[in-house]
Amino acid sequence: MKITAIRxxxxxxxxxxxxxxxxxxxxxxxxxxxxxxxxxxxxxxGDGYGPPWALATxxxxxxxxxxxxxxxxxxxxxxxxxxxxxxxxGQRGVPVQALSALDIALWDLRGKxxxxxxxxxxxxxxxxxxxxYATGLYRRRDDRGDNHRLLAxxxxxxxxxxxxxxxxxxxxxxxxxxxxxxxxxxxxxxGVALFVDANHGCDRVQAARLARAMEPLGIGWFEEPxxxxxxxxxxxxxxxxxxxxxxxxxxxxxHDFRRILEAGAMDVIQPDTASCGxxxxxxxxxxxxxxxxxxxxxxxxxxxxxxxxxxxxxxxLPTTAPAFGAHQPLLEYDSTPHPFRQDLLVEPIRVADGxxxxxxxxxxxxxxxxxxxxxxxxx
Ligand code: CA
Numbered sequence: 001m002k003i004t005a006i007r008x009x010x011x012x013x014x015x016x017x018x019x020x021x022x023x024x025x026x027x028x029x030x031x032x033x034x035x036x037x038x039x040x041x042x043x044x045x046g047d048g049y050g051p052p053w054a055l056a057t058x059x060x061x062x063x064x065x066x067x068x069x070x071x072x073x074x075x076x077x078x079x080x081x082x083x084x085x086x087x088x089x090g091q092r093g094v095p096v097q098a099l100s101a102l103d104i105a106l107w108d109l110r111g112k113x114x115x116x117x118x119x120x121x122x123x124x125x126x127x128x129x130x131x132x133y134a135t136g137l138y139r140r141r142d143d144r145g146d147n148h149r150l151l152a153x154x155x156x157x158x159x160x161x162x163x164x165x166x167x168x169x170x171x172x173x174x175x176x177x178x179x180x181x182x183x184x185x186x187x188x189x190x191g192v193a194l195f196v197d198a199n200h201g202c203d204r205v206q207a208a209r210l211a212r213a214m215e216p217l218g219i220g221w222f223e224e225p226x227x228x229x230x231x232x233x234x235x236x237x238x239x240x241x242x243x244x245x246x247x248x249x250x251x252x253x254x255h256d257f258r259r260i261l262e263a264g265a266m267d268v269i270q271p272d273t274a275s276c277g278x279x280x281x282x283x284x285x286x287x288x289x290x291x292x293x294x295x296x297x298x299x300x301x302x303x304x305x306x307x308x309x310x311x312x313x314x315x316x317l318p319t320t321a322p323a324f325g326a327h328q329p330l331l332e333y334d335s336t337p338h339p340f341r342q343d344l345l346v347e348p349i350r351v352a353d354g355x356x357x358x359x360x361x362x363x364x365x366x367x368x369x370x371x372x373x374x375x376x377x378x379x
Contacts, residue, residue, distance in 0.1 A: 001113065003072050005037040006064040008048075008056035008101075010379040011303070013339035019138035022171025022201030026138075029338045031303045033373065034059055034101040036109055038072060044109030045368050047306030048101030049274040050094055056379060058098040062086070067102070072109045079103055079280050083253075092252035096277055103278025104309045104364070111363030118364060119315035122283060128358050130314045132333040132351045133165035133193065134158040135300075137184065144176060151180065152187045158335070162353040165193035165220065165330065170210060171201025178213050185217045197223035200250070204233050211241035221246040221268050234265035246270055249299035253277045257285045261292040270332075272299040273313050274306040282313050290318040300332040304345040307334075308364040311349060315358040331356050340376045344369055 011031040018027040032052035036044040048055040063082055070078065082102065086095040111118045119125050136158070137151050151168070158166050168184055170177040181196060188194060196219055202210060207225035214222070221244040226233045228250040238245045244267035251257060253276065260266055269289055273282045282298065289296045296317055300310045310331065317329045333351050334341065342348035346367040349356055359365025 001038050001040040001042070001071060001073070003036055003067050003070050004039050006059065006067060006102075007035045008059040008379075009033040009035065009373055009377050010052040010056050011340060011373070011376040012052075012378045013376050015337040015339065017140060017337060019140050019336060021138055021169045021197075022199045029340070031340065032056060032101060033303060033305060033344070033368075034105050036067075036072065036102070036105045038109065040113070042109055042112045044072070044105035044107070044112065045305050045364065046101040046103070046105030046108065047274045047302040047309060048097050049272045049302050049306060050097035053379075054094045055098045055101060058095055059102065063098060063102055072106050073113065075103070075106050075110065075280055078106065079278070083277075092256060096252045097275045100274050100276065100278040100281070103280050104274060104305070107279045107309075107312070108363035115362050117358075117360050117362060118279065118312040119358060122279070122312070122316045124316035125358060126316055126319065127328065128315065128360075129355050130311070130329065130331045130358070131164065131354055132331040132356045133167055133195065134163045134335040135167050135332050136335040137166060137168035138336060139169065139172065144179065148180065148183050152183065155184055155187050159188060159192065161351070163351070164191070164354040165195070167195040167197055167223070169199065170196045171198035174206065174210060174213070177210055181214055181217055181219070190218065193220040194218065195220045195223060195246075198225050200224045200227045202226060204230070204237065207237055208240050211237065211243050215242055219243050223247060223270070224249065231259055231263045231265045234260070235263045238265065238267065244268055246297070249275070251276070253281055254284055254288060257288060261288060261294060266294065268295040268297055270297055270299040272301065273309045274302045279309055279313055283316065286313070286317050290320065293320060295320055295327060295329070297330050298332065301334055303340065304342045304348060304366060305364065305368065307341070307349050308345070308359055308366040311356065311358045312364060340372055343372045
């Protein structure tokens with residue numbers, strides 16, 4: 001079997017109602033879907049998390065010529081070769097995100113070739129279902145009162161849908177943040193997990209002050225309080241609060257996570273499978289996290305293909321400590337408006353009673369709807 005063609009599809013769709021995280025308003029959703037064709041008639045699909053036009057350029061102009069004509073089953077060998085080929089110019093960011101999309105597509109291909117789900121080829125499953133948390137509760141208005149009314153309604157919607165965990169956004173200033181988190185804690189049951197995410201929108205002083213103020217509110221983790229470069233700041237913040245510190249969606253490969261783990265910087269690492277180096281690298285990072293006794297919950301913000309890749313990884317993530325009450329990793333289930341996230345899949349990955357089941361078809365276990373791909377493709 002040989003690779004015959006590689007296509008990087010750039011997708012873009014406007015959304016009806018914009019929403020904000022600490023740095024920006026979101027008024028459109030974008031995606032990068034990669035497709036690897038072979039002479040065996042098997043196609044592999046991947047998802048890249050990053051600026052899609054930049055990823056498409058790196059994939060089509062740089063990596064694709066190195067992959068066409070090659071045997072796609074040699075996953076680790078191809079990964080190393082591609083990484084080494086751009087190592088001097090891109091040890092993180094776009095080159096690694098583009099590599100991630102290709103690595104996911106190569107795993108999909110391999111699974112389809114052997115007629116087995118990716119998680120079986122990776123030695124699993126350790127688990128076949130995962131508890132999901134709803135990612136949402138973004139600011140939707142400039143007015144605080146309007147936000148509270150809308151977000152209380154949104155939180156109740158997640159409870160009605162069966163979610164037992166959800167995440168909101170902070171980084172809008174201390175008063176705004178603490179008022180929102182207090183309101184949400186009062187709105188949802190005390191047994192429902194509430195996470196907060198600053199999208200690295202605080203400095204060290206702001207993060208420590210906010211963490212202290214949130215301590216009585218039963219916060220499951222404080223995600224990306226600081227810039228990803230400030231590993232020492234994370235380690236310091238971790239000693240100043242009882243709230244678990246999470247992060248890692250803007251970090252890449254074993255090298256970044258080695259520094260994070262050795263510095264004792266986080267309680268929970270959140271590599272994005274479609275950004276950190278793909279399924280191959282995510283599993284290596286997970287094994288490293290396991291040796292440090294650190295939790296691993298994958299960041300998920302892509303199309304349904306990225307979601308399927310995250311599910312395959314979740315099926316093989318090691319359990320941090322073996323016990324009846326062992327902590328199990330959670331699925332980040334993006335619940336924000338997105339015209340093609342799940343529409344891209346013939347059978348979307350759903351959450352019922354707060355649980356998602358790992359797809360057990362060959363490869364990533366999902367089929368892509370080409371009509372939906374074509375509808376939103378802009379390149
Ligand atoms: Ca985040």
